[in-house]
Amino acid sequence: MKNLFVILALLAQTSIVSLGQVVENSIPAPTNINQNQCPCIMPDNSVVFQVKAPNAQKIQIDLGKKYDMVKGLDGVWTVRTEPVEPGFHYYFLVIDDVSVADPASQSFFGTGKMSSGIDIPEKGADFYAIKDVPHGAISSKYYYSNVSESWRRLYVYTPSGYDQDKNTKYPVVYIQHGGGEDETGWVTQGKTDLILDNLIAEGKAKPMIVVIANGNVRAGGGGYSSEGMAAFKKEMTQNIVPFIDKNFRTLTDKKNRAICGLSMGGGQSFYVGLESLDVFGSVGIFSSGIFGGIRNASGSTFDAEKEIPGLLSKSSEFNKKLNLFYISCGEGDMRIEHTKKAVAAMRDKGLNVEFNSFPGDHEWQVWRKSLNDFASRVFK
């Protein structure tokens, strides 16, 4: 391995373009811009990064863990990371301690700014690959929000056939991004359209509409705070849902309306969903910090009864109102133990909770799988 690194470093000194071609069995990351060979993914899922910077003093790759790059004779810096988990990861180039997006890669809105992303293919996971199946569409629409007092953009996935069969009405999932992200998250990083296209084509999910709005309703985001939650609840129930029901062919009974989301968006789905069971029949919470340790409305310890009065003491009433109450988390996520405890406590009081976990940390591969799983269970 050390020899290979030496070879890489030598190659880096001669040519950027040839690197990915020469390193046997490596592939350019699918998130690279155009024909850039680097970042390139090695067979063990370690990644080789490169950047030409003859006059920089220090360059690192920040993938959560920071890796020091090594400067070659021609000013090209190179590093090979440890093996990286499959899936999508935000990362940064750190040039003399300034954290910026890597010009070799696509950028995505995450971590509160435009961030580089690298998508490491997972062997056998083709549920979000583009396939020769009927494809739906994602539309961007403007609506006026009386909460933010501004026009806002949202995205709407409509399944294949929506434009042709003009009488069919569809159930709707409202899906939320995480903190530091926006309405582009589930469109781009999340691959919502491809996941739904594939599920629907295989008959694993009902044809459905998915609405992807921006959950940062108040200035500064602040979705996790109780004010943030209240603002988002108003936005969702008074602005977004009526706008969608007016402009799309939706089934408008609560059995055909679900809310779900990741991380902060999971918290929003928990509170807005469970407090609005006249509006939503199903609720999904992916990798949320509300179950303990990180954040919830009542403090650091999660007490379901305190958060949603009656959720434990009148669990049978909630069971009647909830068609699907779904929780998921990454198995390597610091949130997993608190989540499992919360699920056990709720089940212990008779609440029906469907729970699943997936390999991975607090990251999009877990959320893609969570959407895939949730969409195949909901509206049935």
Place this chain on the structure above:
Amino acid sequence: MKNLFVILALLAQTSIVSLGQVVENSIPAPTNINQNQCPCIMPDNSVVFQVKAPNAQKIQIDLGKKYDMVKGLDGVWTVRTEPVEPGFHYYFLVIDDVSVADPASQSFFGTGKMSSGIDIPEKGADFYAIKDVPHGAISSKYYYSNVSESWRRLYVYTPSGYDQDKNTKYPVVYIQHGGGEDETGWVTQGKTDLILDNLIAEGKAKPMIVVIANGNVRAGGGGYSSEGMAAFKKEMTQNIVPFIDKNFRTLTDKKNRAICGLSMGGGQSFYVGLESLDVFGSVGIFSSGIFGGIRNASGSTFDAEKEIPGLLSKSSEFNKKLNLFYISCGEGDMRIEHTKKAVAAMRDKGLNVEFNSFPGDHEWQVWRKSLNDFASRVFK
């Protein structure tokens, strides 16, 4: 002015956030991420940029012209530029000679990579502002290309009412981005949806569909080469137009089909449009380099007859086939003189050419105005 700069530099040493608030009458650029105060636009359209980088040796802002930033005591670098033309400009932060996107701004695909953009409002130009008018939608769709042998994404603007009135069919404009850009250009930088929404609401343009595809059909882009043009022509006429006519409610006669584009996309529109007058009835060319000096298929000097046989010698036949032949250019663009000469030469031989120019260089404000102008003339 120098004093103001000293004040700015002093402010930069104390606080980033307060800067935009303190500098009287400045506004944060609308392209900033979240609540970033910088870049901020001064009343004379000069721009103040900032970045915290205590350990960098040299930082510049590259707005076409490069500006050296000045480091403050707390490691915050600042610069105030000369007045900048209104409209959208790509720019870069250059950290120790590495050109990267500015984390304070949104990023856009342009110049072959993710680039920062700054949008300087133009006084009185509200044709691309979001207004309280009926809004259409932009949808992303996948289609399979037998030219690139891959699935490709395109965007489709449908006007307000498209989903409600299910019998109306619409004329279609196919609009192309420039070199180093992709199908996101006219969606994001170009503000196609807002321009059309406003034109249609004011009765200045017919309700129409606008198709925004990726013009880089061959590996490496190469749209300007004759091979690139041929590949794009095949893609457009054999893949894109049939896909749109199959999946949208289009008027399919050539009178109701137009092609236009900017720069490289103007060149594509010229060749593909004029060589396919059985398919397209109108052609628009914005700021293209084909008219001389920069690039055209036959060499550095533009000879309309050589490029499109018969265009001059049988101009009356072309006049019959062309409902609208439109050319525009920025008045500060190096292409303007060649373009004017080419227009004069074509008119001299009796070819009907509608020509317009707008203040500005080779930039999106000119192209927004060109689309606004073209869309208000076409299909009439």
